[in-house]
Amino acid sequence: MEDTVFSEVKKMLRFRVFCLISIFILTACTRDAAVPEEKVKKEKNEENIVVTADGKITFQIFNTVKVPQEKVESIKEELLDGYDDVQNSIHTNYAPSERINVFLNKGNQASWGLRSELKLYSVKENQYPLVHELTHSLLGYGNNFDSDMGYLTQEGFATYMEDKYGKQKSHSHKIMKYFFDINKTVPISKLIDLNQDDAYFRPPLTNQEEYTLQWMSYIHSVSFVTYLIDTYGLEKFEGVYNKEDLASKIEEAYGKNISEIENDWIAYVKESQTELTYGDKLEMRYFYDAAFVIDQIDPKYFTRE
Numbered sequence: 001m002e003d004t005v006f007s008e009v010k011k012m013l014r015f016r017v018f019c020l021i022s023i024f025i026l027t028a029c030t031r032d033a034a035v036p037e038e039k040v041k042k043e044k045n046e047e048n049i050v051v052t053a054d055g056k057i058t059f060q061i062f063n064t065v066k067v068p069q070e071k072v073e074s075i076k077e078e079l080l081d082g083y084d085d086v087q088n089s090i091h092t093n094y095a096p097s098e099r100i101n102v103f104l105n106k107g108n109q110a111s112w113g114l115r116s117e118l119k120l121y122s123v124k125e126n127q128y129p130l131v132h133e134l135t136h137s138l139l140g141y142g143n144n145f146d147s148d149m150g151y152l153t154q155e156g157f158a159t160y161m162e163d164k165y166g167k168q169k170s171h172s173h174k175i176m177k178y179f180f181d182i183n184k185t186v187p188i189s190k191l192i193d194l195n196q197d198d199a200y201f202r203p204p205l206t207n208q209e210e211y212t213l214q215w216m217s218y219i220h221s222v223s224f225v226t227y228l229i230d231t232y233g234l235e236k237f238e239g240v241y242n243k244e245d246l247a248s249k250i251e252e253a254y255g256k257n258i259s260e261i262e263n264d265w266i267a268y269v270k271e272s273q274t275e276l277t278y279g280d281k282l283e284m285r286y287f288y289d290a291a292f293v294i295d296q297i298d299p300k301y302f303t304r305e
């Protein structure tokens with residue numbers, strides 16, 4: 001009995017080996033017969049490459065999520081337009097990578113803009129923040145895409161650029177007004193404190209409170225940065241973007257200390273913004289979930305010393 005089973009197994013194994021060989025031969029044959037296929041493949045890959053008009057940057061798109069080619073073509077346009085928009089904004093000492101790989105990924109995780117990689121998610125849903133991530137990749141972040149210079153100016157400016165030129169709107173001032181109204185706001189001094197900022201911008205994301213606090217921190221940063229740019233212009237903002245010792249850089253650039261300028265911003269948002277309408281809240285989809293979670297966040301994150 002055992003033997004029979006054994007021989008059956010042996011037969012199966014032989015069959016498997018045979019299959020493998022036949023697949024191998026088949027593949028080998030196909031390969032031999034289809035030398036031009038390699039060429040076709042290469043040409044196809046080259047179709048997913050786009051070079052900026054000044055020749056400085058080559059983007060290669062990896063269509064991992066397998067969206068139709070027309071979508072890839074429109075993403076190429078978005079990259080070129082986004083490149084121009086960032087070029088026409090502020091200037092930094094950072095020299096971007098000459099080659100940036102753009103991955104169109106499956107799923108709805110957070111997207112990333114790194115030195116030589118853009119990882120975009122929510123592509124099928126058209127909710128990928130391309131301009132935001134491109135801003136990070138082109139202007140630099142910290143010393144080498146790290147948190148050495150904090151998060152506030154970098155995330156604030158990337159979201160400002162997405163608001164202005166991209167497709168994902170943050171509605172930051174209106175939401176900020178809501179935070180002021182319910183008395184749940186984070187002091188800017190905490191958001192720019194290198195000893196505390198990870199808890200706001202890069203929490204471990206193990207629960208809804210952490211996700212919500214991170215979202216709130218991004219809203220604060222984009223609303224504050226938008227206020228600075230709309231009030232004092234891009235040039236002044238250039239002086240504080242991704243800089244060490246941000247509090248003193250802000251004082252230097254704007255002639256006011258951080259709490260004075262924070263108060264100006266708060267007054268501006270309170271006066272200029274109308275309340276979120278029911279329609280606004282529904283449109284945001286996540287609003288009611290977030291509003292529910294805000295009450296559960298540890299109040300220590302909002303206290304002003």
Ligand SMILES: [Zn+2]
Nearest residue numbers: 132136155158
């Ligand atoms: Zn970002």
